[in-house]
Amino acid sequence: MSDNFGRKPPDLVIRGFEVFERFLDEPFQRALLNDLRKVVKAAPLFAPTTSRGKEMSVRMTSAGKLGWVSDRNGYRYDALHPQGVAWPAIPNSILNIWRAVGSENREPDCCLINFYNANARMGLHQDRDEADFSWPVVSISLGDDALFRIGNQTRGGKTESVWLRSGDVVVMGGDARLTYHGVDRIKAGTSLLLPKGGRINLTLRVVT
Numbered sequence: 699m700s701d702n703f704g705r706k707p708p709d710l711v712i713r714g715f716e717v718f719e720r721f722l723d724e725p726f727q728r729a730l731l732n733d734l735r736k737v738v739k740a741a742p743l744f745a746p747t748t749s750r751g752k753e754m755s756v757r758m759t760s761a762g763k764l765g766w767v768s769d770r771n772g773y774r775y776d777a778l779h780p781q782g783v784a785w786p787a788i789p790n791s792i793l794n795i796w797r798a799v800g801s802e803n804r805e806p807d808c809c810l811i812n813f814y815n816a817n818a819r820m821g822l823h824q825d826r827d828e829a830d831f832s833w834p835v836v837s838i839s840l841g842d843d844a845l846f847r848i849g850n851q852t853r854g855g856k857t858e859s860v861w862l863r864s865g866d867v868v869v870m871g872g873d874a875r876l877t878y879h880g881v882d883r884i885k886a887g888t889s890l891l892l893p894k895g896g897r898i899n900l901t902l903r904v905v906t
């Protein structure tokens with residue numbers, strides 16, 4: 699298990715999104731999954747809704763000081779899970795990835811955990827609810843392949859897509875920090891990591 703990540707350049711850079719392919723080997727991915735099971739036990743996945751009451755297709759939960767929630771009152775970072783409990787701490791295995799590719803100077807406040815079944819997607823959006831955009835967002839993919847779309851810093855315009863696979867890590871920092879991005883589709887059956895299939899995406903964020 700390679701948790702001693704060496705410094706290496708990204709395999710791909712698309713519009714400033716740095717893609718580290720297979721950054722996590724399979725034993726590490728399995729260890730991460732074990733840690734995530736404990737997080738999900740303490741803070742179960744929930745179905746977020748938009749402020750208009752429309753259910754999003756991803757299921758989510760968080761670890762860290764703050765978690766991301768969306769309901770009738772809109773979306774926001776919150777210190778409590780919708781069930782009223784504090785979010786569990788971010789597992790060290792995940793923090794080590796942040797330290798390797800994100801920053802050694804500050805820990806993230808939030809690890810947002812998104813679960814995608816084969817039909818789930820995420821529309822193009824910016825991550826802009828954080829106080830300081832000089833910190834990157836680090837994204838970790840586990841399970842089935844996802845078609846990740848990268849747009850521009852404003853809505854519209856041409857986009858580019860890349861398949862993200864289990865173990866891939868993407869750093870969205872610098873000029874890419876406020877670039878629109880989303881997930882168009884999940885290719886079911888492309889990974890054996892999750893026993894029932896699907897995809898987990900983790901995003902590490904400095905919020906305050």
Ligand SMILES: O=C(O)CCC(=O)C(=O)O
Pocket residue numbers: 810812820825837844846862879880881899901
């Ligand atoms: O699932 C992904 O790869 C991207 C997730 C994302 O964009 C987000 O959580 O804001």
